Structures are given as structure tokens and as C-alpha cells.
Amino acid sequence: MNRSIRKVAVLGSGIMGSRIACHFANIGVEVLLLDMVPRELSEAEAAKGLTLEHPAVRNRLVNQSFQQTLKASPAALYSPSFANRVKLGNFDDNLADIKGYDWVIEVIVERLDIKKGLFEKVDALRKPGTLVTSNTSGIPIHLMAEGRSDDFRKHFCGTHFFNPPRYLKLLEIIPTGETDPAVLDFLTHYGDLFLGKTTVLCKDTPGFIANRLGIYALIQTIRVAADMGLTVEEVDKLTGPVVGRPKSGTFRLSDVVGLDTTVHVANNLYASGEGTDESREGFALPAVMQQLYDQKWLGDKTGQGFYKKIKDEKGKSVILALDFASMEYKPTEKVKFATLEGTKAIAEVSKRFGVLLAGKDNAGEFYRKTFSDIFRYASFRIPEIADETYRIDQAITAGFGWQLGPFETWDAIGVSKMLQIMEAEGMKPAAWVYDMAAAGHNSFYKIEKGQRWYYDRSTKDYKKIPGQDSFVILSNLADKIVWKNAGANVYDLGDGILNLEFKSKMNTMGSEVIEGIQKSISLAEKDFRGLVIGNESVEAFSAGANLAMLFMFAIEQEFDEINMVIAQFQQTMMRARYSSIPVVTAPHTLALGGGTELNLHADKVVAHAETYMGLVEFGVGIIPAGGGTKEMALRCSDMYQAGDTELNILQTAFMNIAQAKVSTSAHDAKAMNYLQDKDQIVLNRSRLIAEAKQAAVELAENGYTQPKQRNDIKVQGKAGMALFMAGIAQMRLANYISDHDAKIANKLAYVINGGDLSYAQQVSEQYLLDLEREAFLSLCGERKTLERMQGLLNGGKPPRN
Template sequence: MKSSSIRSAAVIGSGVMGAGIAAHLANAGMRVVLLDVAPTQLTAEEEKKGLTLADAAVRNRLAAAAVAKMPKAQPAQLYDPAWVKRITPGNLSDHLSLIGDADWIVEAVVERLDVKREVLAAIESARRPGTLISTNTSGLSVSAMAEGRSLEFRRHFAATHFFNPPRYMKLVEVVPTEETDPETVALLTELCEKRLGKGVVVAKDTPNFIANRIGTYGMLVTLSDTLEHGLTVEEADALTGPAMGRPKTATFRMLDLVGLDTLIHVVDNVRERSADDEEKAIFARPEILSALVSQGRLGEKSGAGFYRKQRGAGGRSRIESLNLRTMEYGDQSRVSSSVIDAAKAAKGAAAKAKALLTADPSHKHAQFAWSTIKKTLLYSAAQMGIIADSITDIDRAMRWGFNWELGPFELWDAIGLEKSVARMKKEGERIPEWVEAWLADGHGSFYKEADQKRFYATKGGYAAETAESDVISLSALKSSGKTVLSTSGASLIDIGDDVVCLEFHSQNNAIGGEILTAIRQSVQEVSRNWRGLVLANEGRNFCVGANLMLLLMEAQNGEWEEVEEIIRFFQDSMLRLKRLDRPVVAAPHRMTLGGGVEACLPADQIILSPETYFGLVETGVGLIPAGGGCKEAAALAASRAKAAGGSDLQSPLNALFETIAMAKASTSGHEAAKLGLLRPQDRVVTRQDARIAEAKRAVLELDRAGYAPPAEERIAVAGREGKAVLKLAVQSMRFSGLISEHDALIGSKLAHVLAGGDVKPGAEVSEQYLLDLECEAFLSLCGERKTQERMSHMLSTGKPLRN
């Protein structure tokens, strides 16, 4: 059976995880039945309506309420709110038979073994033989759940541990039992990877599997070492966040988000299921956690944990931190030290870790960092063969499930395997036997790279790491010498089959002169020597826009010639990209805003990942798109009017004007089409990590079809009458108090550009004419004090200013 044949699913349990999984299955195009128990009591509202326990509205209440929340959930659960129609709510008592039509059944009820067994028994009574069944559990015994079920059931049963929120977190741990058919594991892996866009690791059926086992251990170690070294929670978080190649939530903020009671549950689960006394001691309940939970201080959900949000003067909120000695809250302190500063200055997770560990060894921050890293590395190595069969599965689980930049074995290599083990031994630590044997055999690292492949440590020597299917790694290609040209802001990389990829790598991938220069150089190089070009990168975001700081500095200094030169350089670079005589395909991901969108629009095709947040958002900083964005929007409106018969240019123009004027950005790649920013040839791929390979395929298809670049076009515009319609909408919003006076000014200038100025309605204008209008409007807005205030506020806070 192929994953493509799985078209319908049933999810049992409509809580946070069940609803999230159901929504993501709907994102994958499946028809989903979401079932929960039928309530045994009426709510006050139901009694008021005169409903009884026999009414469908009552019996389906739990699942129906979960479905009703999905379209407006934050963060969004669905790629498109309209896809909620793919989910049908019901209850187990009345609708159990519906699971007989499902191709995949996911049990996601409360984390209690007795309840899960009961539900699985009900599932077996109604399921069709051969149907996939999986349980979503964060660490209960999968084998114990399946006890009492038939052999046929057990062969088709495994755990699929999704991380929360299911749409956004990449990791899914597939956990088979000894009786699970290998074909079931293969099908679940293919389903999660290709249909749901996940990264899959196969874990062993041990307490809390891989990521939660190591992640929880790391949190316990951090808590213990924080107390031992006399650090504050702020100091510990400053050291165990980005400074260690981990998320900003670090340790104590993460604990508050997860819930201290949830951590206690995970800790208890490992301890109670372990037969090893040393393991039981490691996962003993920390006294401070027990005390906080008993006091109802559970973290963010209760309003207080290791941090507490308080309302201050003027209604503003302030964050207080817990004093671990007094258990009282006080104002947060700013944390700084030579150790933290060294890590901040280093670039990349490997360099940051080295900086932490090579800083002044007498400083308590360096001692704390070494202690927590050392213990986590040793524990991870001790779990090899117990929780997973390979170090690469452990590393991937921590990168994908906890958002570590480096997994434990990758981190060990980064700080120096031989040198760090020697230090551990000197300090009396016990090194796992297999690590000792590995070093004794003359190996100096757990990983090595050769022939564009990565190899990892096994008992028999290095083994080739199984690459994720349909994934092109730009970093691996660069390491193997495939860089064609490079500037400080971008690199052109050979990705095979005579196709190259232009990768941005400036700070935040913001477009400045170095990227634009690389675009021009790439256009020349590709025209001479290659079949086509892909625009993509592996940064956190594709591109957050143009270099706002440079523009603000020039504007504040009144250097208007320089500002115009920047705009013209941007516009001309985009035109060169559009006129390239080889196919160009853009593959954006995550934040693709402002100038990032303008870099994609000249491409012959845009292939977005589901998690692409796409929008021309310049009005948020008091500007309008001026890198060709307005020109391309006008062209989109004209092409849509032509496709609809050509008589109504105003309607498509109005829609695009609203999208740009309101600085709308999509919450998914799919929603970008609804905002009117995509063309018919643009599309969304299921897996974010496959977007570069898919873009390369698209380039080759265009080349094989006999590619010819688009000719310079004349664009039909709405002219002065169309502009009047747009400006009337702006004034209406201003008179209604929905926008400020400065918003109205920006909107009016945007209307002037998108409508083509004061030409007659339907006039056909050149691309350069529209680019000139863009430039003129942009320059005038740059000179406005309120625009400069907006730009400054965005740079300092990361948030828009409404002035």
C-alpha cells in the first residue's frame, strides 16, 4: 500500500493533540472523522436552550467544539480555514461505525493506559481488517496498550508521537512493538514524511521514547546545576538558549510553556517504568518542582511558574522571575558576562558551544555550561541501543522535536570528541563503553562527510546516513566544493543536472547591495553556463525584506540620491532576473516578506512550502513596495481581468490593493493564493524540506519544454478613474477611524501607483513607467517623519507602529 492511497482518517479524542492532528490530516487532503465521548451532563447554556442528553448537539459537543475553534485558532491549525469542512465531528457512542470507512485510525485520548486500552478495544470492534492504527502518546508503553488485541490488529498498530503543535513541529516518532509488521512502519513513515511533511525517527518502545527522554533529562540537569552553581533562572536561560544553539525559550521559559505538572508526569513515567536503580534516581522528582506544582504554580497556564506576568503601571505587563532560594518573585535582572558575550559574538551553534566551553574556566557560567553539556552528552551516549538504534535518530529527534540546532552527538563533534572525553575522564566521569571503543579504533568524531554524503558512527564503523527523500542540502553541497560564486550576502551553488541555486545568507537574509550584486552576477553566470536557476536557502526565513536600517540611515541623513540609487538598483536587479534567458524558479519558506516577495515575483514559477508566510508588507513601515512589487501587482490585476474577459479591471485591482495596503501576509503557502499574490503556475509542495528538489525539477521541465523568457509587456491599468475608486475606499476608512492620517497618505500613494497614475482607464503602460511611479512614491514616503518613526520602531522592537 502507498501513502497516496490513504484518503480518509478517523481521530479518536478531540483534545489539544487530537484536534491538532485532525486538522493536519485535513491539511494533507484527507477526509477526517473526529470522535470523542458523549457528555453525561448538560452545560448551563444547553439547559437554557432546552436541550437534552439525547440531542445530537449535546452528544457531539466535545468534537464539534474542537472543530468550531479550528478556523480561528492561533497559531493557525489549518493551512486554509475553509478546509475545516473536511472534518466531521461525532461521538464514540453513535458514530463508532464510521471508523470502518477510515484508511487510518489515530487514537489520541488522555495519557492513561487503561483508557487507551479501552478505546483500542472499541476501535478493533469497528475497524476494517488491514486498516492502519496508531496511538499518539508521549511515552506510554505501546506494547502494553496492544495487550488483548488480535494479532492482526497488533501487526497494523504502532505509536505515531506527534509533537505539539502538530502542524508546526517537524518531528514524529514512529514507535513499533515487536509484533508490528515492518510494512506498517514503512507506510506510517511514508505517510508522515510525504503526506504530512514531517521528519520521522523510529524509536524503541521505552519510556518517553527519544526526544522527551533526553529533553527531560536535560531540563532536570539544568535545574540541578542552576541550584548547584547558584545561578538565577535568567542566567540559566541566557546560557541554555541561543548561546547553546537552542531556542530562545531556553529551559525555564520552556518549562513554563510546557507546564510544570506535565514535566512531573513525564519524569514519573520514566522513573516508574524503569527497572534500573540509577535511572530511577536520575528521574526522581526535584523538590522545587514538586513544591511549585503543589502550590498551583504550573507555569504559563496558571499565570506563574519560574516566571510570572504582572500588570504594572498604566496597564502594561511586566515579567517577574522566581528567586530559587526564597521562592518569591522579583523583577527580572539583565544578564551579562564575558562567557555569555563570547557565545553571542560567535556565529553558528558549533562556534557558540566552543565559545562557552573555552571561556574563563573559573567563571561560574562556564562551569555551569560545561556541566550541563557534559551530562547531557554522556546520558545520550548511554541511551544508544536503548531508545534508538542510531545516533542519527537521536540527533534528528532533538533537532526536530526540541529545535536544537545540533543534536547531542553533533554537538559532541563540534566541541571536539577526543579532547572533551579526555576532560570528562580527568573529572572522573564514566564514559560509555561503545564511545571508548570508538575512540580506541582511531575515530576522532561521530560523523564524517565524503562524496556529498554524511556518515555516522556504528559498531561496525561509519555507515552512510539515510538522507531524507527528495531533499537537497545546500550546506552539504557547499561543504563538498559545489559553490560556483559567493559574496558576503549570497552564494551560487551547483545542485546538479546543470542547475544552480542562489542562496541568500546575509543577516536575516535581508536584501541589500551584496545580495543584489550576487543576483546580477548569477544572471550572467547562468545565462552562459547553466540550464536554469533556483532561488532558495536554508536560513530560518527565506527573506524578511530589504535592508531597512540602511534605508533609514540614508533617509535621516537626507541622502536622497543614495536612496533613489538603492531603489533603482533593486528594481533593475529584479528586471534582470525576470529577463534571464534561462528558467528561474523560486522556492521560499517561512517569512517571505516585502523584498523577499519581490525577489520571487520575477521567477517563472514560485514553489512555496506550506509554512510560507508571504506578503508585501511595506505599508507596515510607512512605505510601499518599490522593488517591482507594485508593478507586478498591477500586472497580476491586468492578467486576471484579461482572463475574465477583460471588461473589469477594477475588481482584481481592488483585491490586490487591499492585500498590500493592509500589509496582509499569508499564514500558509496555501493562503498566499487567497491573498491574490500567486499566479496560476505557482504551487505549494507538501514538504518544506523538499522544496529545493521540487524547484530544480520545475527548472528542468521548463528547460526541456524549450524555455523562452517573457517578453517585455505592456500592462493595462485602471488609470485615474480606478485610482479614484481606491482613494475613496481609503478616505472611507479614514473617516470611520479605522486608519490614521498617515495610513491614508500611504494608501493614496499606493493607489496612485497600482492604478497607473492619471492615465486614462485601460491605457497600456510600460513596466518602466510603473517602476518610475513606485520609485517616486517610495522616495516621498521616505521623507515623511512618521514613516521614519515607523521604520525606527520596527528596527528596535520588531513590531509595527501605528502613528
Template sequence: MDRQIRRAAVIGSGVMGASIAAHLANIGIPSLLLDIVPAQLTDEEIANQLSLESKQVRNRFASQAINKLKKTNPSPLFDRDLVALISPGNIEDDLDKVKEVDWIIEVIVENLEIKQQFYKKLESVWVNGTIVSTNTSGISVNEMVKDLPDSFKNHFLGTHFFNPPRYMKLLEVIPGEKTLPEVSSFMKDFCEKKLGKGVVVAKDTPNFIANRIGTFGLLVTLNEMLEKGFSVEEVDAVTGPLLGRPKSATFRTLDLVGIDTFIHVATNVSEKVNNRSEQQIFEVPKLLKQMVVNGWIGEKAGKGFYQKVEKETRKEILSLDVTTLQYKRQNKVVGSSLESAKLVKGPERKLKALLAGQDRYSELAWNILKKVLLYSAEKLGEIADSIIEIDQAMRWGFNWSLGPFETWDAIGLKSSVAKMEDEGLVVPEWVKEWIDAGNNSFYLKENGFTYYSSKGKYRLVDSVPEVISLKALKEQNKVILSNNGASLIDLEDGIACLEFHSPNNAIGADILMMIEQSIEEVRRNFNGLIIANQGRNFCVGANLMMLLMEAQDEEWDEVDHIIKMFQNTMLHLKQFEKPVVTAPHRMTLGGGVEVCLPGDQVVASAETYYGLVETGVGLIPAGGGCKEYVSRISESASEQLTDIQPLVNKLFETIGMAKVSTSALDAQKLGYLRKSDLIVTNSDHVIYEAKQAALRLVDRYVPQKNERIHVVGKEGKAIMKLGAYQMKLGGYISDHDQLIVNKLAHVLAGGDVPAGTLVSEQYLLDLEREAFLSLCGEPKTQQRMQYMLTKGKPLRN
């Protein structure tokens, strides 16, 4: 059956239900959001003379949830206007409307009996073949529908989103006993390709994969703290990035999740498992129960393991003393193992350095880690079929740098197992048999291919065509050219990929040199070029430290040379006679945007935060950013015979205020991306889609030519400068801000030429460079650059 999901229905408009509906809207799928009918009128409804029979009252919960989506920050929507794709309703009046949808997602209260009652009601209006899923975080999928017909069970499964659905990568698919394989396969494919999720297939066991192991790890950590007398801040110092975990570590994570929610998840396991020792592990400590009684349930209550308090001139975060149950000032945590781990880079090396220590913090790390590793090994086969699914679930769902089995490899499988056995711990038989067979790790990498331990053998990790790993290609000797800043990699099929790998992917001379060399190499031996990487961020701009040092030394010829080199390289990229596709993701700022602009097409990850932010450091874009956007305005206005001044005014505001998009879709709305640029929801598929875009361009490619650009001239500049003056009078910008944006207005207007003058690209590039150089010499600009480098945020001086 050729399935498609065109419309959906979400049942339950709480935080998760509404956010799932929002993410469906993100990919263009309209949904019906249903909830129960209120039992009482609000004061406002009474004042408006409404009754319990009024439609807006009956739809109140869903309508309120939809309105809240517009105000939530960070936004669950790529663009707040997408909220129009969600329609409110209620279960009593509108349940039969699910006949018109292709997917029904239940997100009601986590109570088995209530869910069972709902599914009996739903089945009476359900159309055979419609997929139904539950978003439960741990209740048995099979138990929910045990009394329903097989036809319903065939199309029923679990789809466990992690919160918030837009941003969290993990989605657990949990097939039921009777779920048709083609239904599970379709949902896995849909959630990966359309929703952009990392999907793992889990067994129908309490809390599935990620929450089972994650909850175990948190309880082990909590018990270790209580037994050994560690403080909250000591535990978080150990169990954050040094252990390969997020900065929120253990107790900030618990505060974010909600201690009441965590207790519910832990209790679900203790009540459902049959093994008495496992039940005891998941029993909730008295400390957590007392905190719930006190109302200290985390961030949503204003206090949990941490409390933010307002002092006279600042905010302070206090930590809970778990012995006295009083909040106190945090003590600085210092230890030789912690300091050693901080000095090295990479999660594997940090972890090894931490465990190699000889203090109480390295002991704490080992005591937590060994139990999590052993538990993960014990649960293989019960909660998931492979170590890959367990590792992916923990990386994607709990933001661990390494999954349990990847961690085991990193610290040394044989040596760590030997240490565990010396300490009297029971190691699962399959792990000992694996080591006895002569294996030193759970994963094996050879010639760029990865193998994993499965039923006593190494098996090749299945390749996914849409997932292109630059790291794997480099291990397969696909590197064509390379220097410290970038590498050119053969993607096959006549397409090469230029990858940045400088610190923070900042653009310096080495990257610019590699772009020029890549152009020559592709000209001789390839059909097209894509510019992409798989770093944390695509590119946060030019090398600001180098620029500041040259400016402080007043090496103006050198600054001029650097900017001219950048401009010329971007111009060569734009005029290259073969297709160029750029593929940004996450932070793409300043020079990162300017690298994307010369390309024939942008293929962006949906989570791309894109913007020309140079005014924040006292400068203006000078790598062709101003020129390229003015050129685009000129071209579009010429085609539509419209006045370009309003469009230039909007550009002036966008660049002058250093606006950064909240998504790739928002970047289109701001005018940074064109409507013809592509947006890819799954970040792992971006390079594949960029390659496909380049291949499509090859046969019909027409190189870009030198352009003549219409500008608004001195009259248009006056309009922009007037706007800046009014903002200064209103107190919105400083004197230095006004100086910066006046220079920006000069560039965007094309200088002091008459309105409507046609100018060359080089003319505008020269204006950019002149303005940039003059601002580099300003003491307040240098202060802004210094502040950004030391504080990581803009200075408004």
C-alpha cells in the same frame, strides 16, 4: 500493497487530537473527530431543551474542539476554512465509521488500562489492513494491544506528534513487536512527504527518544540549580541559546509545557525503568510537587517559574525564588563566560566560549552538559539504533541547535571525555573504544559527504533524494559564482540554484549583481535557474539600513540608482529566456516577495509568511511589486472579461495594510501566490521540488514578453483614495498613513490616465520609483525606518 491515506479518523478531541485532525486538513485529508459522550447537560443545552440523546449533545466535545480550532492562535490550520474537512462524532454512535478510513489515530487519555479497553472495542469494528496508531508520549505501544490478534498488531504502531503538530517538526514512529515492516516504512514515508515531518524511528521504551533525553536534561538542570543555589533567571541565562537551546531555555519551557504535564512524563520513566539509579534521576523533586499543589503549573495557570503581572503602565515578568517560594523581580544576570559567548556567532562557537569560561556559569553549563552527553551515549541501542536518530530527535523535538553527539563533536570529543574521566565519571565503553580506535569525532565530513559512528565504523549517512543540502553541495565544490551576498550553485541536470547568504538575506547591491551574473551564466551553460536558500528566512527585504543612511544624507541620486538597479534586475529576471523558479520559505517580505514575482513559478514551503510590508516603514513596494500584481490583475481580467476595479481595490487593501500571510495557502488566498504555484509541506523538500518544477518547464518553455497593462486610471485612484479618507475619518490610520496609501493608490491606478488605458511595465516602474523617492524624503518615513531597525517592529506615527 499500494497504500494511500484518503480519509482518517482521530479518536480523542483534546488539544492534540484536534490539532492532529487540523494538520490532516492542512494537507487535504478529511477526518472524523470522535470523543466520548457527555454525562451531563450544560446550562445552555438545558435552555435549548436538548437531552442527553440529542446528537449535538452527544457530539459536544468534538464539536467544541473543532470550533476552538478556528480561534486558536497561532492557528493549527493553514487556512481556517479547512476546518470544514473535520467532522465531529462520538465513540458510542460513530465508531463503526472507521471502516471507511485508511488511518485511525488514537489520542485519548494517557492511561494504559483505558487505552487497552478502547483498542478491544476498536478491534471489533476494525477492517483488516487499516493502519492504527497511538499518539502516546510514552506508554508502551506493545502493552496497549498485547491481548489483540496478530492481524491487528501487524498494522499497529506509535506515531508520536509533538505539540503543536502543525509547527513542530519531530514525529517519532514507534513500531511494535509485530508491526509489519512495510507498514512502518509506509508511515515514515507518508509522514515525511505528506505531513512534512522529520521522522525518527524509536524503540518502544519509556518516553521514546526526545522526551527521554529532554526530561533527563531538565531534571539534571533543576537538581543542579537546587544543589548549587542558582536562581531561575541564572539557569535560563545559561541554558538558552548560549548552550544551543531555544530562547525559552529551561524554566520558560517548563512553564509552556505545563509542570503537571512534565511530572507525568518524568514519573512515566521512573516507574518503567528497572535501573535503580535511573529511577532516582527521574524522581520528581519536591519543589515541582509543591508547585502543583499551589496551582503554579505554568503559563496555562498564569504562573509557574515565571509570573506575568500588570503594573500601572507596563507588564512585568517576575521569577520564582525557589528557596522562599515567593515571586520577585528578576535580577540581571552578568558573567564573563556569558558575555564571551554572546560575542561570537554560531552555536558551536557560543558553546565553546561558554565552557571555556572560569566562572560559576561555565561550571553550571559543563555540569549539565556532561551528564546529558553521557546519558545519551548510554541509551544508544536502547532507545534508538543510531546517533543520527537521537540527534535529530533533539533538534526537531526540543529545538536544540545541535543534538547530543553533534554537541560532543563541537566541544571536542577526546578532550571532553578525558575531563569527564578525570572527574570520576563513567564513560560508556563504546565511546572509549571509538576514541581508542583513533577517532576524534562521531561525525566525519569529507568532500561534502557525512559519515557517522555506527557499531565501531564510520557509515555514510543515507542520502534522501528529496533533501538537497546547499551546504553539502558547496563542500563538494559545486559553487559556480559567488560574492559576499549570494552564490550560484550547480544542482546538476542542467539546473543552477542562486542562494542568498547576506546578513538576514537582505537584498543589497551584491545580491543584485549576482542575479545579473547568474542570468548570464545560466544563459550560457544551464537550462534553468531556481532562487532558493536554506537560511532561517528566505528574505526579509532590501537593506533598510543602507537605504536610510542614503536618505538621511539626502543622496537622492544614489537612492534612485539603487531602486532602478533593483527594478531592472527584476525585469531582466522576468524576461530571461530560460525558466526561473523561486522557492520561498518562512519570512519572505518586501523585496523578498519582489524577487519571487519575476519567476515563472513559485514553489513555496507551506510555512511561508509572505507579504509586501513596505507601508510599515513608510514606503511603498518599488522593486516591481506593485507593477507585477497590477499586471497579473490585468491579465486575469482580460481572460475573464471582468471589471478589474474590485481586484485592484483588494490589492490596494492588501499592500496598504501590509498584510502578511500566515501560510503559503493563505498567501494564495490573499492573492500573493497564484493557484498554479506549488506548496510543499516538508520544508526540507522545497529545493528538490523547485528543481523538478524547473525541469518540467525546460522543454515547453516560452519566455515572458514585455506587457501592456490595463489600469483603472484616475477614476480608480479616486475610489481608492476615498477608501483611505474614510479610514482616516474613522481613526484607523494616521495622516502619514494616508499620505503613503494615497501614493500607493496613484501607482496601482497607473497615475492620472483615463480608466482602461494600456500602459507599459516601465511606465508603472517609473511611478513606483517616483513615489518611493518622495516618501524617502519624509521625516516621518525616516522615523519609521529607524524604529524598525532599532526595535524590530513598525512605528505608527
């Protein structure tokens, strides 16, 4: 069957339902979002004289839920305009409309009887072949399908999204014994390609995979912390980025998710684990969790949980942390462990674990206890919840934002070494792990010929992880590096395409990265036919130029050095634009300052949907000078049409730079003119480099011709400059900006309008690049610019001096 998804109905408009609806709207699908009809009027409705039959009353619940979602932060939609793709209604008046929809997703209250009652109605209304899935996180999938028609059961399964659906990659797919395998194949592919998800096939077991492991790890972490007398702040530091997990850590994450949600899932897992889970008691709530739950200190939703935010006597926000011993709140304290200090120089997460587990302080003990327990528990879940290690690791990394799953972390430590640590802690994993080690297999994974293999307990040998052919995974291609230096690697991706990977901290663009860009283009021009610039960093595509180096030159007043560095940076950007081979960039996460400028000069940008782009130099007292200001003037010039008020178009670009505005998504970057119609947006981050490679191949095969530098950029000259400067002066008089803000803005206005020209005329790219560089140099000589740079480099926000 050639199935496509054009229209999706979401039943239930709560936090998850509304956000799932928004994510389908993000990809262009028409969505119907339904909820219940209220049983009684609100006070406001009664005051207006409305009745229960009034449309506004009947849709009140769905309207309120959807509006709350649209106001929520982080945003559920890539662009506010996408809200128009969601139609709102209620179960009584609009449920019959599902007959015209391709996929019906249930996201209502977690009660089996209510779900079954709704599915009975859906079964009677849906057309044959319509997909029906449940987003339940705790109810067995097969129970919900009982009593339904054969066609319903054939097209029914669980599709468990993680909240928030736009940002968390995991989509667990849970079949029943009657689900058509073709449906599973379709959903797996659709979730990957269209929804941008890591789709993991799960067994219909309690908590499926991610919650089963993730909630166990969370509760055990809290239990160990309480036993060891660790503070809330200490645990969040230990369970954050240092081990490749979200910066929220354990307790902050619990406050964001809501303790009631965690308790609900934990209680379900405890109840369902009787007789089937050897570690069932691990889901019993620690005393502190039970006490918080009883007192309704549930986290952000109630204003306090493990943390509490208050205003001090000066009206400043202060974060307090819970003291387990007294159950009272105290000011947060800075955390420092000798063990963590020993990892500061280790950039790769996988290489930190040896230091962390060898620690002689409380940090080391904490890691030995918690790692031993989660590894032990994960080993016993095979084959109960999954037959393969990689499914467990995929679910945990995609659902909880860990860089490495349990078995990947175990590999990074060393299987035999970890076994010794576990036994010293009084814990032993499942027998199959000992069998694996005894057979001489020293890892759960291995890489051969660019492909990743996993140890299979049933065959006692390695098998290739399926589905890799659609992806380019740089970490698997160490044998394909054709050139490297301290800040960059160049890989041969095959088909005549190279890939340049940045390797500096936050992928900032210092001398090694600039050398890498130049070298990769030279290699591609000589022996290949295209270049991709992309990386697999979880932090940033590139956070921009190396500010520390620039600050060092500026503080020493080495203006010749700064001029040379900026000129080289400009030449490198221009070479990317005007090379003889196509250059395709693959940005994701942060692409700021110079990172944005590189994308502005690519032949094509293949951007992940979650790409946050911006020319942010203004914040540290300078203007974009790697071709960024020039390129925005050029793009505005190309937009001008007869009858346009050209200064309005240019002013938008000027304000984006002057406000250091960063896009909230790749779609937003397109609205800001940082991405263009020729560029491509990819939902699945894992596919990004593969899609960029394909774009480079297509450009080459379609007869790529080296472009010529432009000399037809229309600039506004004095007329535009006068208008912008008048606006800047008014903002200064109104105290919206400082004197130094005004100085930077005037420099920016001068450059983007083409300088001191008496009338609007056409200029060359090099003319604008020279203006950029001159303005940049002059601002580097300003004391207040240096103060801003220093403020950022010291880990804070630049002062608005």
C-alpha cells in the same frame, strides 16, 4: 500492497487529537474526529430543555474541543476553510463508521485499560488491513496490542506526534515485535512526504527518543540553575537562540507546554527506569518543580508558572519571573553575560560553542555542567533507545526545535575537547565513545561526496545515513560551490541546475546578495539550464532589503544613491523574471518585503507550507519598490474578467500592502495572490530545494522560452485613485490612521492605479516601476519615515507617527 490514505479517523478530540485531525485536514485528507458522549447535561443544556439524547449534547465534547482548537493561536489549520474537511461525532454513534477509513489514530487518556477497551471495539469494526496507531507518549506500545487479532497486531504501532503537530516536525514511529515491516516503511514514507515530518523509527522503550532525552535535559537544566543560583531569565537567555534552540528557552517553554505535562512524563520515566537507567535519579523532580506542581502553578494554562503576566497601575502588561529562593514573583531583568557578548559576531551556531564552553563566568560554568551531563546521558542511550546517533539527533532537533542534536553539538565542540571537559566535571560517557576516539575517529559524523555518514558503534566504522537521496542538503555540498562572495554562495546541484544561497544576516538583500542574484543568473545562462534560489536558514528565506543601508543614505539625503540602489534592485528582480533560463525560488519561514518581491518575479515558486509572505514596507514608511506594487497591479489586471468590479479586486491587493499583511501559511499566501496556481506547496522543509530543483529541470526540459516584458497591464487611473483616496481620508477622519499613514497610502494608491491617468488603460511594467521608484524616493525624504526606520533598526516596533 498499494496503500493510500484518503480517510483518517482520530479517536479523542483533546488538545492533541484535534490538532492531529487539523493537520490531516491541512493535507486534504477527510477526517473523522470522535470523542465520548457526556454523562450529564451542562447547565446551559438543561436550561434549553435538552436531553442526553439530543445530537448537540451527544457531540458536545468533540464540538467544544474542536472549536477551541480552531480559535487557538498559533493556528492549527493552514486555512480556516480546511475545517470543513473534519467531520465530528462520538464513540457511541459513529465509531462503526471507521470501517470505511484507512487509518485510525488513538489519542485518548493515558490509561492502558481504557486504551485496550477502545482497541477491542476498533478491532471488531475495522476492515482488514486498516492501519491502527496510538499517539501515546508513555505507555509501552506492545501492551496495547495484547489480545487483539492477528491482522490488528500486524497493522498496529505507535505514531507519536509532537504538539503542535502542524509546526513541530517530529513523528516517532514505534513498532511492536509483530508490526509488519511494510507498514513501517509506508508510515515512514507517508510521514515524510505527505505530513512533512522527520520520521524517526524508535524502540518501544520508556519515553521513546525525544522525550527521554529532552525531558532529562530540561530537568537537569532546572536542577543546575537552582544549584548555581541562576535566575529564570538568565537560564532562558542561555538556553535560547545563542545555542540554536527556540527563543522560548527552558522555563518559557515549560510554561507553554504546561508543567503538569512535564511532571507526568518525568514521573513515568522515573518509575519505568528502575533497573534499566543508570541515571534514573535524573528524572526525580527538583524541589522548585515539585513546589510549583503542588501549588498548581502550571504555566500558561493556570496563569502563572515560572513566569506570570500582570497589569500594572497604568493597565500595561508586565511580565514577572519566579524567584526560586523566595518563591515569589519579581519584575524580569535584562540578562547580560560576558561569555554571551563574545558570541555576538559569530553567525553560525556551531562555531559559538568553543567560546561558550570556555567562558569564565556563570554562563561558561552552566554550559560545561549541562552539556557534559546531556552528552553523557545520550551516549548511554545507545543502543538502548536507538542503535544510531543520527536517530537521537533527528528526534531532538525535530521534536524540540534544536538546530543541533546532542551528538552534532558534541562534534561542533570537538570530541576529544569535550571528553576533557566532561572528565573535569566528573562525568564520563559510555565506553564506545572512548573506543571511537582511541581508534582515531574524531567525530560522530563526516561528509563525503555530498553525503553524510555516522559512526556506528557496532561495526566501529562509519555508515551512510539512509534516505538522503530524496534531499538536497546544501551544508553537505561545500565542494560544489562554483562562486561566492560575502553574502551568497552558488552551488552546482547537478543536472544543469545551480542554486543561489543567501548568507547575510536574516538573508537580507544588500549589495552582496544582489550581486549574487545577478551572477548566478549569468552563470546559469552561460553554462547551465536553470537556477534555484533557496537556502537552509532556520530564520528566514529573506527578511527583505537591507534597511540599515537605505536608512544611512536617507539620513544623509543621498537621493541619487537611493535612486541608483532601487533601480538596481528593480532591474535584478526583472532579470530574474526575464532571464533566458527558468528561475525557481524556494521560500520558507519569513519571505518579507524584497523577499516576497523576488518570489513574485520567479518563473515558479516551490514554497514550504510554513511560509509567511508579505509586502511589509508600509510599516517603515515606504511602499514596495522592487517591483512588488507593479506586480500586484499586473496580477490584478490578469484577474479581471467581463462583468468584474475591477476596483474591488485591486482594493484587496491595495489593502494587503497598506496593512503590511503577512500570510499565515503558504496556502494563505495563495489566497493573497502572492502565490499562484502554477506554484507548488511542499510539506517537508527538508525536501524543499530538491523539489525546487526538479521544478527547474521540468521547466527546462519542457522547452522554456524567455518571456517578454509586459505592456498590457490594465490600471484604473484617476477613477481608482479617487475611490482609494476617499477611503483613506475617511479612515484618517475616524482616527484609524495617522497623517503619515495617509500620505504613504495615497502614494501607494497613486502607483497601483497607474498614476495621473484620465481613464483606465494599459501600461507597461517599466511605467509602473518608474512610479514605484519615484514614490519610494519621495517617502525617503520624510522625517517620519526615517523615524519609523530607526525604530525598527533599534530593535523595536516602528512608531505609528
